[in-house]
Amino acid sequence: xxxxxxxxxxxxxxxxxxxxxxxxxxxxxxxxxxxxxxxxxxxxxxxxxxxxxxxxxxxxxxxxxxxxxxxxxxxxxxxxxxxxxxxxxxxxxxxxxxxxxxxxxxxxxxxxxxxxxxxxxxxxxxxxxxxxxxxxxxxxxxxxxxxxxxxxxxxxxxxxxxxxxxxxxxxxxxxxxxxxxxxxxxxxxxxxxxxxxxxxxxxxxxxxxxxxxxxxxxxxxxxxxxxxxxxxxxxxxxxxxxxxxxxxxxxxxxxxxxxxxxxxxxxxxxxxxxxxxxxxxxxxxx
Numbered sequence: 001x002x003x004x005x006x007x008x009x010x011x012x013x014x015x016x017x018x019x020x021x022x023x024x025x026x027x028x029x030x031x032x033x034x035x036x037x038x039x040x041x042x043x044x045x046x047x048x049x050x051x052x053x054x055x056x057x058x059x060x061x062x063x064x065x066x067x068x069x070x071x072x073x074x075x076x077x078x079x080x081x082x083x084x085x086x087x088x089x090x091x092x093x094x095x096x097x098x099x100x101x102x103x104x105x106x107x108x109x110x111x112x113x114x115x116x117x118x119x120x121x122x123x124x125x126x127x128x129x130x131x132x133x134x135x136x137x138x139x140x141x142x143x144x145x146x147x148x149x150x151x152x153x154x155x156x157x158x159x160x161x162x163x164x165x166x167x168x169x170x171x172x173x174x175x176x177x178x179x180x181x182x183x184x185x186x187x188x189x190x191x192x193x194x195x196x197x198x199x200x201x202x203x204x205x206x207x208x209x210x211x212x213x214x215x216x217x218x219x220x221x222x223x224x225x226x227x228x229x230x231x232x233x234x235x236x237x238x239x240x241x242x243x244x245x246x247x248x249x250x251x252x253x254x255x256x257x258x259x260x261x262x263x264x265x266x267x268x269x270x271x272x273x274x275x276x277x278x279x280x281x282x283x284x285x286x
Contacts, residue, residue: 026130033126037119040072041080042111047073081115085192088114088199092170093190097178102191110196117200124155146221154214161210164264165202173198173257205248209265216272220280227280230273237273241265 048068085107089099101107120127128151136144181188219225230237245261 023134026134030123030127030130033123034116034119037122038112038115041115041118043074043076043079044072045075045078045080045083047071047075079111079115081111081118084114084118085110085196089192089195092166092174092199093195094171094175094178097174097181097188097190099192099195100189103193106191106193110192113196113200117204143222146218150214150218154211157210157214158207161206161208162203164210165206166199169206169257169260170199170202172260173202176256202248209244209248209261210268212265212268213272213275216269217276217279220276225276227273227277230269230276234270234273237269238262238266241269 047070049071050068093099103109132147139147177190178188216225216230220227220230242258242262242265244265245258248261
């Protein structure tokens with residue numbers, strides 16, 4: 001065996017290199033899941049399969065005549081992502097603000113953005129599973145229990161952040177944009193690419209921003225930051241919340257969006273500080 005072959009053999013047997021191989025394997029699985037679902041949402045759409053009339057008795061709701069069954073069919077024009085883009089346009093835009101296609105491929109790009117977001121959301125179980133399988137061998141039992149404990153609240157807070165952006169922040173932002181455009185005396189048009197980019201970026205940004213209490217509790221649980229630090233520095237927490245609000249906000253709403261975001265993040269900071277204190281006192285008693 002040559003020196004080169006011996007060196008390569010030792011390299012591949014190195015624990016650090018084996019961890020990199022394991023990480024690469026799990027990243028490939030995550031990427032494959034995202035790619036498959038992205039293709040499904042971008043290429044396929046809802047359809048129906050016509051079947052011979054059949055009567056199904058469903059108690060206690062009565063008798064139903066079923067003539068077609070919902071299925072997934074190849075449809076580039078009426079794909080799942082296009083259906084959602086149309087839904088967002090009609091549900092989020094205020095009356096008087098019209099979405100137009102400016103660039104030749106803006107609509108395709110917008111559909112891809114939505115497909116990518118949906119593929120990440122649907123692939124969340126795969127992402128979490130692969131992350132857990134990679135990091136769990138190096139964790140203590142108490143750390144494993146903590147991660148299991150925060151998984152559901154983390155997903156819940158992410159969904160709350162997405163809904164907060166969808167139901168409150170984006171409608172207010174679109175209305176202010178319409179008023180600002182009209183104040184200039186020009187027609188109220190918005191490109192479909194800009195609209196979808198705002199929707200996707202804001203929902204993702206708020207989804208991750210709502211993870212603030214989880215981050216605070218985890219830092220306290222693993223001993224990096226004591227709970228009293230969160231309590232004693234609440235002023236800096238509120239200041240940081242409004243700084244994040246300034247970063248997330250486009251800055252054209254006259255302070256309205258910034259205030260809403262800042263107050264919301266400040267409330268989340270207070271929740272994180274309270275839960276961290278409760279968790280720290282609980283483990284001190286044990």
